[in-house]
Amino acid sequence: MNLTLNVWRQKGPEDAGRMVKYKVKDVSPDMSFLEMLDVLNERLILDGDDPIAFDHDCREGICGMCGMVINGVAHGEQVATTTCQLHMRHFEDGATITIEPWRAAPFPVVKDLVVDRSAFDRIIQAGGFISVPAGSAPDAHSVPVRKDDADAAFDAATCIGCGACVAACPNGSASLFTAAKITHLSLLPQGQPERLSRAKAMVEQMDAEGFGGCTNTGECTAVCPKGIPLDTIAKMNADFLKAN
Amino acid sequence: MTATIERGSATAPVTPATPPPTPVRKPGKKPTSFLGSSNGKKVVMAVTGAIMVSFLVLHMLGNLKIFAGRESFNEYAHWLRTLLEPFVPYRTVLTLLEIGLVAAVVLHMWAAISLARRAHKARPVKYVAKKSQATGYATHIMRWGGVTIVIFLVWHLLDLTFGVVNPKGFDSLPADRMIAGFDPTRWWVTLFYVVAVVMVGLHLRHGLWSMFQTLGWAAKRYQVLKPAAALLSAVLVVGFLAPPLAIMIGIVK
Numbered sequence: 001m002n003l004t005l006n007v008w009r010q011k012g013p014e015d016a017g018r019m020v021k022y023k024v025k026d027v028s029p030d031m032s033f034l035e036m037l038d039v040l041n042e043r044l045i046l047d048g049d050d051p052i053a054f055d056h057d058c059r060e061g062i063c064g065m066c067g068m069v070i071n072g073v074a075h076g077e078q079v080a081t082t083t084c085q086l087h088m089r090h091f092e093d094g095a096t097i098t099i100e101p102w103r104a105a106p107f108p109v110v111k112d113l114v115v116d117r118s119a120f121d122r123i124i125q126a127g128g129f130i131s132v133p134a135g136s137a138p139d140a141h142s143v144p145v146r147k148d149d150a151d152a153a154f155d156a157a158t159c160i161g162c163g164a165c166v167a168a169c170p171n172g173s174a175s176l177f178t179a180a181k182i183t184h185l186s187l188l189p190q191g192q193p194e195r196l197s198r199a200k201a202m203v204e205q206m207d208a209e210g211f212g213g214c215t216n217t218g219e220c221t222a223v224c225p226k227g228i229p230l231d232t233i234a235k236m237n238a239d240f241l242k243a244n
Numbered sequence: 245m246t247a248t249i250e251r252g253s254a255t256a257p258v259t260p261a262t263p264p265p266t267p268v269r270k271p272g273k274k275p276t277s278f279l280g281s282s283n284g285k286k287v288v289m290a291v292t293g294a295i296m297v298s299f300l301v302l303h304m305l306g307n308l309k310i311f312a313g314r315e316s317f318n319e320y321a322h323w324l325r326t327l328l329e330p331f332v333p334y335r336t337v338l339t340l341l342e343i344g345l346v347a348a349v350v351l352h353m354w355a356a357i358s359l360a361r362r363a364h365k366a367r368p369v370k371y372v373a374k375k376s377q378a379t380g381y382a383t384h385i386m387r388w389g390g391v392t393i394v395i396f397l398v399w400h401l402l403d404l405t406f407g408v409v410n411p412k413g414f415d416s417l418p419a420d421r422m423i424a425g426f427d428p429t430r431w432w433v434t435l436f437y438v439v440a441v442v443m444v445g446l447h448l449r450h451g452l453w454s455m456f457q458t459l460g461w462a463a464k465r466y467q468v469l470k471p472a473a474a475l476l477s478a479v480l481v482v483g484f485l486a487p488p489l490a491i492m493i494g495i496v497k
Contacts, residue, residue, distance in 0.1 A: 006372070008372075017369075019372055069371060069373075069374075071373055071375065072371060072373035072374045072375035073375050073377060077375075077377075098372055098373040100371055100372060100373070103367050103369050103370065103371055104366055104367055105365060105366050105367065105368050106366070168377065170363065171359070171362075171363035171366060171367075172363060172366030172367040173282075173363070173366070203281065203282075203283050204281060206282075207281050207282050207283075210365065210366055211282075211366055212282070212359070212362050212363035212365075212366035212367070213282030213283070213285060213286055213359045213362055213363065214282070214286065214458075215359070215363075215383075215386065215454065216383075216450070216453065216454040216457045216458075217378050217380075217383045217384075218378035218379075218380070218383070219376060219377055219378045221378075222377035222378045223377055229466075230457070230466075231462055231463050231464075231466045233457060234456070234457045234460050234461070234462040234463040234466070235460065235463045236460075237283060237286070237457065237458055237459065237460040238459075238460025238461075238463055239460070240283050240460075241283075241287065241459065241460055244278045244284070
């Protein structure tokens, strides 16, 4: 496969940045998207150029590090897939691919396609935990949980914090991320004591970071690699209202 | 597997080998009030929206009285003005309702503008390419749809409430204004009205469901409330379009 890439290059946080065109030849359809970028980067290094910086870690779709907007869609057009799990076979030979970083004021670009997602960490720090004396793990069935709740809590807990929801949202809102983190605790008995104060603190931190408000467009859930449902946001809103 | 890459026509400039500076972020100021928070503003949107929808339902039912004849429609208009008389003066209840509605419109717009500005600030650098993945046309026209509805509202009040742009003028019976307003010779008014009502319907289709979501009701009843919002919007559109279209084609005279 031969491809033309339009990639966002930005030397550092203060640089204005620009789109730069690269031609990539003989790409195997079996490569992942990141492997294709690796190949390009090796070439750039040999040529004495600066390789394209992008975040990645596990490359098996579970860590949440990778993420870029590919042809206008966070993580690319394949549904429920992280960038590392997206393969070149889904692109046509000779295609032009536009690659951009997540765009949001609370996610400043560090370099090229790498953005600083510490804002998410601060939202978690504001209340995304349960304050209990830790010890050895309790027996699995010592605290009964309804099956429906366990399933919904697990679904919410699959959020890997990649930030695709923010990238896709027309308002740059972090509601889906925050709601997933709030919901996976609020559905379980362990999360009940701090349920309302958690929702209030995390929503307020989300605002303080400069994320936009939710207008229920559903863009977030459409690109979420874990398919976190939109009703988590309704659950967050309900808890936030009760807390006020 | 071998892969060779040709250098592109343009290449990225090489940065000097300095460690990438860690972006310094000021800890944001926490919003002090409920109404200052994005969720609080959404609640304002939802509650004021609900007030306006309740009004629209009553307004639609009132309009349908034209099918029962001019007298019935005029009596209803008179009844609205003489509600609770003689305990309160003429037009007290109606005036209070009007004040409430104006307040709802103003607050709804305030919250919308404030949230839109916040959203604008949250994405200072726009995407070169951005493709929508969510389904639904209604979602994308909320803000401009709202502006369109306000413009329509101004015309609508001038036409049928104050009679400024109505052939019958202000000193006329409501039913006369309505029937003259949608006369076949003024087909362009009816067309404008139809477009505006459809816009209202689309606005409500997303707005109503959004209200359920904001107030947290959609958490468990997602599958029921989304179609319910669409159904109520459709009922309102049909109910509001029936009288003017009936007048235009001469069913109501």
